[in-house]
Amino acid sequence: MIDRSVPRRVLPAPEPRGTETVPAALPVRPRTGRLLVLATVFVCAACGLVYELELLALGSYLIGDSVTQASVVLSVMVFAMGVGSLLAKRLRNRPAFGFAAIEAALALIGGLSAMALYASFAWLGESRPALVAFSFVIGVLIGAEIPLLMVLIQRIRRQDAGGAVADLFAADYVGALVGGLAFPFLLLPVLGQLTGAMLTGTVNAVVGAGLVLWLFRRDLSRRARRLLVCANAAVLAALVCATALAADFEQVARRAVYGGEVRVARQTGIQELVLTGPATGSPRSLDLFLDGRLRVSGYDEYRYHEALVHPAMTGPHLRVLVLGGGDGLAAREVLRHRDVASVTVVELDPGVVRLARTDPMLSALNGRAHEDPRLDVVTQDAFRWLRGPAAHRRFDVIVSDLPDPGITPSTKLYSQEFYGLAARALAPGGRIVVHAGPLATRPHTYWTVEATLRAAGLHTVPYSAGGRLSGFAAGPDRSPGGSDAPPQDWGFVLAGRDRAPELRVDRDAPGLRSLTTQSLRDAARDAERMRVAGLPPSTLPHPRYS
Numbered sequence: 001m002i003d004r005s006v007p008r009r010v011l012p013a014p015e016p017r018g019t020e021t022v023p024a025a026l027p028v029r030p031r032t033g034r035l036l037v038l039a040t041v042f043v044c045a046a047c048g049l050v051y052e053l054e055l056l057a058l059g060s061y062l063i064g065d066s067v068t069q070a071s072v073v074l075s076v077m078v079f080a081m082g083v084g085s086l087l088a089k090r091l092r093n094r095p096a097f098g099f100a101a102i103e104a105a106l107a108l109i110g111g112l113s114a115m116a117l118y119a120s121f122a123w124l125g126e127s128r129p130a131l132v133a134f135s136f137v138i139g140v141l142i143g144a145e146i147p148l149l150m151v152l153i154q155r156i157r158r159q160d161a162g163g164a165v166a167d168l169f170a171a172d173y174v175g176a177l178v179g180g181l182a183f184p185f186l187l188l189p190v191l192g193q194l195t196g197a198m199l200t201g202t203v204n205a206v207v208g209a210g211l212v213l214w215l216f217r218r219d220l221s222r223r224a225r226r227l228l229v230c231a232n233a234a235v236l237a238a239l240v241c242a243t244a245l246a247a248d249f250e251q252v253a254r255r256a257v258y259g260g261e262v263r264v265a266r267q268t269g270i271q272e273l274v275l276t277g278p279a280t281g282s283p284r285s286l287d288l289f290l291d292g293r294l295r296v297s298g299y300d301e302y303r304y305h306e307a308l309v310h311p312a313m314t315g316p317h318l319r320v321l322v323l324g325g326g327d328g329l330a331a332r333e334v335l336r337h338r339d340v341a342s343v344t345v346v347e348l349d350p351g352v353v354r355l356a357r358t359d360p361m362l363s364a365l366n367g368r369a370h371e372d373p374r375l376d377v378v379t380q381d382a383f384r385w386l387r388g389p390a391a392h393r394r395f396d397v398i399v400s401d402l403p404d405p406g407i408t409p410s411t412k413l414y415s416q417e418f419y420g421l422a423a424r425a426l427a428p429g430g431r432i433v434v435h436a437g438p439l440a441t442r443p444h445t446y447w448t449v450e451a452t453l454r455a456a457g458l459h460t461v462p463y464s465a466g467g468r469l470s471g472f473a474a475g476p477d478r479s480p481g482g483s484d485a486p487p488q489d490w491g492f493v494l495a496g497r498d499r500a501p502e503l504r505v506d507r508d509a510p511g512l513r514s515l516t517t518q519s520l521r522d523a524a525r526d527a528e529r530m531r532v533a534g535l536p537p538s539t540l541p542h543p544r545y546s
Helices: 030-063 066-091 095-124 128-143 145-156 161-215 222-244 246-258 301-309 329-335 350-358 360-365 382-387 408-414 416-424 443-455 517-529
Strands: 262-267 272-276 287-290 293-297 319-324 342-347 375-379 395-401 426-437 459-468 487-496
Touching: 030 066, 030 095, 030 128, 030 145, 030 161, 066 095, 066 128, 066 145, 095 128, 095 145, 095 161, 095 222, 095 246, 128 145, 145 161, 161 222, 161 246, 222 246, 246 262, 246 272, 262 350, 272 350, 301 329, 301 395, 301 426, 301 459, 301 487, 319 329, 329 342, 329 395, 342 350, 350 360, 350 375, 382 408, 382 416, 408 416, 416 426, 416 443, 426 443, 443 459, 443 487, 459 517
Parallel strands: 319 342, 319 395, 342 375, 395 426
Antiparallel strands: 262 272, 272 287, 287 293, 426 487, 459 487
């Protein structure tokens, strides 16, 4: 029987040895010290998310397929954060020194990560291992921050664990919001990827070292303070020197990637434009790269654009719509037909249009198409434009001169929904021609485009044309502009709204150098022999390109 007559006093269980929290001797009041710690959490979270977004952006730019790169970076980083949280347990007895050392390492590695990834791509030709390695190391360091900050904030003023965690994570999440917004709207457009990462590392180092060396300086021995001062000074010196050399580094790295004649290198708000070749002479020596991919080769671009445009121009073609093609080369072929009344070019990046208008070599290559009064340029996303302003317009011909469907940002422009909008914009008897990627080397992608056009109610005719290598820059051993590049096919699909168009070239088609009706029909027969049957269409909820 339990005796309830005498109340019993329950004593709290003693804390395990080595985990007691001793109040810190601070130079400010505890309330102010606590606010300083939370402000540091805010800044460090913002810096950490900028590092993460830098890795995502560079991974997508250098390797391609942004969905895959985002999955790799995020999964590796989240896993590494868990590893870092476990490793931080070893630093609980020296939380101030451990936190300052981690921030110094994070500032150096995160700040130089963009430069290191670009160098790996430029000189080694491969950046995926470096991307995974940086994601893991940065994730480990970020994961070790919160446990140590938890110990430090408890040193200032004891509070229940739930309240301390809530405060820390609130500051962490708000900081991540600020960092996530600052990267695309401030750091990337104003400073670029390299300088933006190094500025972030500088802020990270100053804030992390400042908190410990001032607020928790009495927790440090004289030797520890000296060591932290020297380490952070070295980190800041490295970041400042790297920032000063960033412009020269970019020039050298570009030469390693694109060859020795990089004439224009410009980062728009959408992509990087690189134009190689001499400023004067034959336009055949010109190469235009968009985000590291060879988009235009003056050596034989006419093969691509003649095969893209002229089969679709057989029939009525008073009103023509070009989707993409801000370089003016597809428009050049369309405007060769004197009976064309109007050409509308819908290009997402105004920087491409500006370059095509102002660069003497590129404007010579496109026949100064942008000066033709029949040409009208709209700078807008093609999907949005077809869905909105073009909803009541009709065109005899639509030319889809868009990036490869395997590039993730282009996937929606190769979807059944997009082709449904394009079919709605066709006049009776109208045709659409689509660049569908290489037929021989990526047949699954090519035939998925063809199946998607059919699913949108269009009647298709597949064909291809030969040319030189199209894709990523060739690397340091061979200039991407060289005529010795191996041949590669370009795949196209011509489709009609009411019936399958006849694949031919008009007899009065002006000045064709590489295209005949017989060559088109031979290419169509070859394409049919390679058909991959039974592929489902690609839709917005279920994209099927990789």
